[in-house]
Amino acid sequence: MLHAIKGLYDVGVDMHIKTPAGTLDPVHTSVGVKQGCPLSPTLFGMFIDGLQHHVAATCPTAGPALGAAPGVRLSLLIYADDTAILAD
Numbered sequence: 804m805l806h807a808i809k810g811l812y813d814v815g816v817d818m819h820i821k822t823p824a825g826t827l828d829p830v831h832t833s834v835g836v837k838q839g840c841p842l843s844p845t846l847f848g849m850f851i852d853g854l855q856h857h858v859a860a861t862c863p864t865a866g867p868a869l870g871a872a873p874g875v876r877l878s879l880l881i882y883a884d885d886t887a888i889l890a891d
């Protein structure tokens with residue numbers, strides 16, 4: 804299954820960007836998840852989950868302390884595809 808997923812992303816994609824003035828020339832990209840692909844939300848979620856665990860494991864004292872919860876720190880704010888990394 805992993806080889807099949809890698810195969811989907813090995814070739815990259817051409818992005819077509821629409822502006823009020825018209826469509827720009829295609830831009831080739833080989834990073835990120837494919838827009839509109841049913842697998843994209845799952846793959847992105849797996850990446851973000853891994854990032855969150857990595858930050859917690861490697862930087863357990865990073866981020867500001869939460870006043871109401873002693874010893875608990877807030878190192879990441881994640882909502883959909885927006886991420887903020889916090890430091891104190």
